[in-house]
Amino acid sequence: MIVREIVLPAPREEVWEALTDPDRLEDWFANTVEVDLRPGGGARFGWGNGEERHATFTEVEPGRRLAFDWDDDGEVEFTLDDAAGGTRLTVIESSPSWSTALDLQALALQPSALQRV
């Protein structure tokens, strides 16, 4: 699990816009962005190197909380709080498939298993 926290120099409403408005996302997150901002709605992010990722929103609470599942792997949660100097943004990314060392060791002990992955 990855946890990151940052205080951003803008009010929550503006941080929310930067996180959800396609035009603004195209300025910092990806090259092309499409967003259907509602629980169950989808998002598509494209990068200059041809990489493309799709996501599905699971929580949309304007100005407070945004959560989505990557369609390929993992979940991301953003939480916005008021803070001195702006907005505290907390990001949590988790994935059930990020293998532990034990998983890797099991793979190493069974070379045939690696052939399948």
Place this chain on the structure above:
Amino acid sequence: MSDPLNLVFGALADPSRRQVIGYLSECGTATATELTGELPMTRQAVSKHLATLADAGLVESERRGRETRYRLTAAGADWDVRLDALKQHLLRRRG
């Protein structure tokens, strides 16, 4: 070898494992197959080295579709870069 630092030093002591780290550091991520193709090692050796490196917390794996990709543990490095970009974006807007 239960001391985490011993695990790290032990993992780094081996020249083959340093090659694995060097390759991952250059290419970002790789599958065990790609590593086997790039480095003078058998697939079994590559997977053993990956396990040792993972035990030491130096390497982690991620499923992407049907393949498992390995990368150096820079847990959250992607987000460090993204959040910095977000901050710069907000500063630009504020002029």
